[in-house]
Amino acid sequence: MEFFFLLWNEVIIRPMLNTLMVLYVLCFNNMGLAIIAFTILVRLVTLPLTLKQVRQMRRMGELQPRMKEIQERYSGDRARVSQETMKLYRESGVSPIGCLGPLVVQLPILIGLFRVLIQTLFTKPEDLVDLSQKLYPWITFVPIHSAAPLSDTFLWLKLGEPDPSPIVLPILVAATTFVQQKMTMTPSPDPRQQSSQNMMLWMIPIFLGFFSLQWPSGLPLYWIVSNVIGVGIQYFITGWGPLFPLIPRSAPAASRPTQSAVDDTASEENENDGIRRTNRQNRRRGRRTGAEGARRRPQRGRGRSAK
Amino acid sequence: MGPLTRICGLLGLLLALMTTACTPNLGGENVGWAPVSASFSQVAGEATRVFVVSPMGSDLGDLGVLQGQDLGDDERRVKVRALEDFGSGSPRVVWTYPPLGSGIGLEGAFGPPAVSEELGLVFVGGVDGQLYALNAETGEETQGWKRAVRNDPSVEPQPIVGAPVLAELVNSETGPSTILLVVSEDGNLYAFNAATGEELSWSPFRTGDKIWSTPLVQNGVAYFGSHDHFVYAVDLRDGNQVWRYETGGAVVARPLLMAGKLIIGSFDRKLYALDADDGELEWAFESQNWFWAESVTDGETIFAASMDGYVYALSPQNPPSGEPKEALWRHNMLSPIVSAPALVPLGLVVAAVDGKMRLLSTSPSNLVDGEVISNLPTLEDGEIKAPLVVGAPPNPSLGTELDSLSVIQRYSVFVTGDNGIVRRISVTEGQDKESIWCFDSSIHRQCN
Numbered sequence: 160m161e162f163f164f165l166l167w168n169e170v171i172i173r174p175m176l177n178t179l180m181v182l183y184v185l186c187f188n189n190m191g192l193a194i195i196a197f198t199i200l201v202r203l204v205t206l207p208l209t210l211k212q213v214r215q216m217r218r219m220g221e222l223q224p225r226m227k228e229i230q231e232r233y234s235g236d237r238a239r240v241s242q243e244t245m246k247l248y249r250e251s252g253v254s255p256i257g258c259l260g261p262l263v264v265q266l267p268i269l270i271g272l273f274r275v276l277i278q279t280l281f282t283k284p285e286d287l288v289d290l291s292q293k294l295y296p297w298i299t300f301v302p303i304h305s306a307a308p309l310s311d312t313f314l315w316l317k318l319g320e321p322d323p324s325p326i327v328l329p330i331l332v333a334a335t336t337f338v339q340q341k342m343t344m345t346p347s348p349d350p351r352q353q354s355s356q357n358m359m360l361w362m363i364p365i366f367l368g369f370f371s372l373q374w375p376s377g378l379p380l381y382w383i384v385s386n387v388i389g390v391g392i393q394y395f396i397t398g399w400g401p402l403f404p405l406i407p408r409s410a411p412a413a414s415r416p417t418q419s420a421v422d423d424t425a426s427e428e429n430e431n432d433g434i435r436r437t438n439r440q441n442r443r444r445g446r447r448t449g450a451e452g453a454r455r456r457p458q459r460g461r462g463r464s465a466k
Numbered sequence: 467m468g469p470l471t472r473i474c475g476l477l478g479l480l481l482a483l484m485t486t487a488c489t490p491n492l493g494g495e496n497v498g499w500a501p502v503s504a505s506f507s508q509v510a511g512e513a514t515r516v517f518v519v520s521p522m523g524s525d526l527g528d529l530g531v532l533q534g535q536d537l538g539d540d541e542r543r544v545k546v547r548a549l550e551d552f553g554s555g556s557p558r559v560v561w562t563y564p565p566l567g568s569g570i571g572l573e574g575a576f577g578p579p580a581v582s583e584e585l586g587l588v589f590v591g592g593v594d595g596q597l598y599a600l601n602a603e604t605g606e607e608t609q610g611w612k613r614a615v616r617n618d619p620s621v622e623p624q625p626i627v628g629a630p631v632l633a634e635l636v637n638s639e640t641g642p643s644t645i646l647l648v649v650s651e652d653g654n655l656y657a658f659n660a661a662t663g664e665e666l667s668w669s670p671f672r673t674g675d676k677i678w679s680t681p682l683v684q685n686g687v688a689y690f691g692s693h694d695h696f697v698y699a700v701d702l703r704d705g706n707q708v709w710r711y712e713t714g715g716a717v718v719a720r721p722l723l724m725a726g727k728l729i730i731g732s733f734d735r736k737l738y739a740l741d742a743d744d745g746e747l748e749w750a751f752e753s754q755n756w757f758w759a760e761s762v763t764d765g766e767t768i769f770a771a772s773m774d775g776y777v778y779a780l781s782p783q784n785p786p787s788g789e790p791k792e793a794l795w796r797h798n799m800l801s802p803i804v805s806a807p808a809l810v811p812l813g814l815v816v817a818a819v820d821g822k823m824r825l826l827s828t829s830p831s832n833l834v835d836g837e838v839i840s841n842l843p844t845l846e847d848g849e850i851k852a853p854l855v856v857g858a859p860p861n862p863s864l865g866t867e868l869d870s871l872s873v874i875q876r877y878s879v880f881v882t883g884d885n886g887i888v889r890r891i892s893v894t895e896g897q898d899k900e901s902i903w904c905f906d907s908s909i910h911r912q913c914n
Binding site for chain 2: 294306
């Protein structure tokens, strides 16, 4: 257990804390700006994973009609449905847990950030004693040692305490979480799955909004900025998606190259990964880059036809 | 499968965040460091009265101290306790404030209580921003003393972290009087008449940020630091600033005066020696981490403890022009040092946060790592952050002459852990360096 704590401390907490401290000094001793800069940094570092997740989910979406077919064909035989579904995933190069990657990465970052915010922003003497032991002594190019205790004020917030308003941040947390989730939602052919998905679409933002009532406001700030960046990334890749199915993308011309670049990256990655594709898969890949492929992207296609 | 996996992942995320949010020590209670003070007025025969502000033990009620009463949450906080210590055997609890079973407790305290033997009062500055003036004999609150240091009920009191300090002030009009200085996180230095509680006309003196640094008073001038990076010298007769000096970081340490030099550490990792008269920089010494603890001196050498775990021995002389200040020797305690070291005739007692204590030689040494005379009993299960207290009043001629104080008072130190364990440790020459007694103030019981 001690080894785990040491690992957690040295691999997650200390690097994050020192990065945040450096950003704090570079952002004119403003913790709010430092958190925003930190969020952008985290999203940049996890961008490859985010892109991979988006691609995986889009492929899953493309497979939905065939999954529905399988469910109809083998209705009543759950084992067979499961077997065929897994086979389909395998043939299509889709990992059913692939979309968990960014979440797995985000989880320690979030928990770590929670800890880091508390250690840097709570300015009780005990907290500072702990903080002093987590600063790297070799960081001398930026005076992080002199920066403590940190100033925790940002706009109307004290970042180490819950939002005094007290609803602005929780509402923003809930709203941005909802928007991001809605944009990344993959329609399911299974009505039960669809209904549970719809339930979670509402429940998770409500839960997060509720919990953020109690969180030190630096954490909701991170979450909101992270969601806004996530929404931006999602928009450039898939458009508004299921969020506004009838609204076309405002800059399709600009986004097209981005889209193809993403696809190209995906192809390269898959090839590099050495995934063996069947002829059928390759045929599908070929179609996806052509007109038919564009039509098969349900959200973009719908948006364009409406236009 | 995909959406379900995603949902499971998000639920896991929520669960983890909730778990983290509920971790008890995060942003938890601010109970302080169980600071201790000792009064040597020999109130009852040869006894020393020890005042400790420590947390309540959760099982105090079960141990029969309160005849099995169930303690409420508010009771389970921090109490001021007066212990009567005869130098051997376990000390006796004389009184507790607020009284046991009263259902209330203090929020916490960081600075040691200030004891006025002349007035018979004990002053405690609380994390709740209140100042408690207690009768040293009975533990009762003194009538006429306001609790809130700031004379504005509409403003929420800010925590008092630095210790209250008593000082003698000679005023040409009113004659000598004892004043009490209190620093607050509201950035002010407050001054009161210690006998009446009346605030001095010039009080408060304002700085630019929180003050944690306990003031040092010499010749009517108070020296202290502030989170605004400045070291201040304030004339207590009129509240005017004599000088101020800007360091590179927050200043939370208590200063030390030595041969006209003010020695004070800062969070910029430097220990400064300033001219006490005008605040001019004499020299600065750099370590690897913050200076939090007050430095001490034996008159020839300055002993400064840093959060990098080292105790540095420094000469007070200025280094040759253009050369950095170097330490005579340094000793690594392998754990940060927050607690002010204590000088006894045998040497320097140093306590690290992890509970380790050592007696180091103060004699000039050729050893770069200093000379360890003895390892002292460690304080297990608790962290040492409150300043050590020498078992006798500080005396510049320490060790050179004996007065009416018993040997055991001269050659012992009081140490407290943040869990409420109080030890009196013998550092007598030729004897084992061991606990004279150990008392768990949180449960009012002797400990090992």
